[in-house]
Amino acid sequence: MAVYTRVDENELNAFLADYDLGRATSFSGITEGVENSNYRLSTTEGEFILTLYEKRVNTDDLPFFVDLMAHMADHSITCPQPVADRNGVVLKTLNGRSAAIFTFLNGTSNNSPPAARCYSAGQILARMHRAGADFSGTRANALDHLAWGPLLAQSDKGVVDYGADNLPQDLTARARARLDDTLARWPDDLPRGVIHADLFPDNVLFVGDDVTGVIDFYFACQDFLAYDLAIMMNAWCFEADGSFNVTKSRELVNGYQSERRLSADEINALPILCRGSAMRFFLTRLYDWIHTPKDAQVRPHDPMAYWTRLNFHHNVDSPSAYGIKAPS
Numbered sequence: 001m002a003v004y005t006r007v008d009e010n011e012l013n014a015f016l017a018d019y020d021l022g023r024a025t026s027f028s029g030i031t032e033g034v035e036n037s038n039y040r041l042s043t044t045e046g047e048f049i050l051t052l053y054e055k056r057v058n059t060d061d062l063p064f065f066v067d068l069m070a071h072m073a074d075h076s077i078t079c080p081q082p083v084a085d086r087n088g089v090v091l092k093t094l095n096g097r098s099a100a101i102f103t104f105l106n107g108t109s110n111n112s113p114p115a116a117r118c119y120s121a122g123q124i125l126a127r128m129h130r131a132g133a134d135f136s137g138t139r140a141n142a143l144d145h146l147a148w149g150p151l152l153a154q155s156d157k158g159v160v161d162y163g164a165d166n167l168p169q170d171l172t173a174r175a176r177a178r179l180d181d182t183l184a185r186w187p188d189d190l191p192r193g194v195i196h197a198d199l200f201p202d203n204v205l206f207v208g209d210d211v212t213g214v215i216d217f218y219f220a221c222q223d224f225l226a227y228d229l230a231i232m233m234n235a236w237c238f239e240a241d242g243s244f245n246v247t248k249s250r251e252l253v254n255g256y257q258s259e260r261r262l263s264a265d266e267i268n269a270l271p272i273l274c275r276g277s278a279m280r281f282f283l284t285r286l287y288d289w290i291h292t293p294k295d296a297q298v299r300p301h302d303p304m305a306y307w308t309r310l311n312f313h314h315n316v317d318s319p320s321a322y323g324i325k326a327p328s
Helices: 009-016 059-074 115-134 145-161 171-185 225-236 246-257 264-291 304-314
Strands: 024-029 037-043 046-052 092-094 097-103 192-195 204-207 210-214 221-224
Touching: 009 024, 009 092, 059 097, 059 115, 115 192, 115 204, 115 210, 115 225, 115 246, 145 171, 145 264, 171 264, 171 304, 192 225, 221 225, 221 264, 225 246, 225 264, 264 304
Parallel strands: none
Antiparallel strands: 024 037, 037 046, 046 097, 092 097, 192 221, 204 210
8 A cells, every 4th residue: 555646635526526425624645655546534434444556556457356356355354345335336447547445454464473472374375276167267476576576677788877775786686596596497387366466464354363465456366376375475574674484374374274285386386486476575665665656645665675585595495495395
């Protein structure tokens, strides 16, 4: 979540006039995240989130995301639900952006979650994978391994221009070598299905160690199910100093396998899938670091944190490094 497009009081009131949501009592931007403009909205009828879709979100994909959230809710996965206006319309336009209002979920997130939360998060990911098995919508992964080369190419000149921002001048050359090796090892025959593709700690809400909701489905797509788990291993299992926490990794995978067993091929592929997911987020963060407007009310994430993770995975040749027993 973030804020790129500003909405003033008059614009908000005109937008809300189409809904039966009462009068706005408070309205504030949410600065976490990097993709869409999001606002916390309180009205006399309750608490909501107003989202304006920006950047990498293709408006043609919005019905897929909305339908997927409804499908997940029907399968006991708590996630934001779209709010229709008086005419039954969910997707509308505000300030030249596609926009929608969603229900607000209770709970808090923690960017450095304890191991017990990693177990619960692994469980909810597997439940989502099972719930998505009969979802009829389809969406290709726009940021899969085929997109990484073009993303890197778009960042070449920026690294030189932004060297003062502590980006090594030879970064893209080193990244290209890492990318070529990753693509040469990328699997092509693992179980596929609907994945969240962005289940970072700030997208899972908790009360205590119990998951109360999952948010931000705007990267959801079809891809390898185990790739979704690899994304979480990168996002949940590294500490602030860059070290890998094998206890968190073990709990995350154990939680996942309590709901859906990984195949031997999926377990053996985790090192390369972790490397690939680190590459994906390194490259999108690098692109954002260079291209985010200077006046945006959001600070892009430092790409070097994921460069450190990528280098860690480059030296892993067995799932045992993640606290997972390698198949015999």
